[in-house]
Amino acid sequence: MMRVHIEQITEQGLALDFEEPAQTFPALMELEATGAGTFTAPVKTALRARLFGDMVQVKGIISTRVRLTCARCLKTFDAPLTSRFEVTYTQRPAGEKKANQQEEIELDAGDMGLIYFEGEQINLLEAIQEQVILALPIKALCSPTCKGLCPGCGADLNQGKCSCDRRVPGGAFAALKNLNLGKK
Ligand SMILES: [Zn+2]
Ligand SMILES: [Zn+2]
Structure with a gap:
């Protein structure tokens, strides 16, 4: 699974080279169900995690392949999909008991582009599938000159x-x- 174990991150960082079938990602399967495209290769990550105090920065490239239907000629074509990935995770503050307070803090974290994690592991799945979806072209064209x-x-x-x-x-x-x- 696409997880970062915090204790494994050294001063040089930790390489996160994963390869997972698209079926691992619920959001990608939802997208396939809509007919928007089909993933024809596993999702590969070439990421590196680094520690900055109690924050974990994960940065690198995600890639896969997707079969799309050209919006102009209706041909299906296979295209590589590459996305830059940069997310900073921060430990959820302990001892927050009031629901309201918790919510407020989450909003603050979101504003700063941070994602909370709990415990000793970060699950990258959500952020990765989000990046893959964002990398999909809004208008699929088999060629820009189709x-x-x-x-x-x-x-x-x-x-x-x-x-x-x-x-x-x-x-x-x-x-x-x-x-x-x-x-x-
Ligand atoms: Zn076309
Ligand atoms: Zn004609």
Whole structure:
């Protein structure tokens, strides 16, 4: 599992090179269920944990592969997904008993970009799956220059031109033509 054992972090830091199947991450499986994409490779981490006082900084790269559907030509394609990761964890303050007080402190920690952990281990799973999801393109394109499909015949315009007349129907020119016809 993707955990950091605090006592294993030395002065040089601790390398966290994990490889976990996408099925390990509930949020990634939820995303697959929506049809937004399929993970075709395990999630790999090349991270390093360092101690700064009682804070633990985890920094590095996460990578995987994802199969997406091009928003223009509807082809499925496999794309590498890489994300920079930098999260600082801090020990949850002990002795906080009042629920309200606890909530207030959590908000403060969130404001500073900190995540609380309890005990001697940090579970990286949540932060990792969040980063993977953030790294997904908002609009999936098989190529930035994808020409998409012809709206007339559905031909893949990346394969070459189709025989449709591609002047936009209802465009400025067509409107003028109609106007002239009306004057007859
Ligand atoms: Zn495309
Ligand atoms: Zn066409």
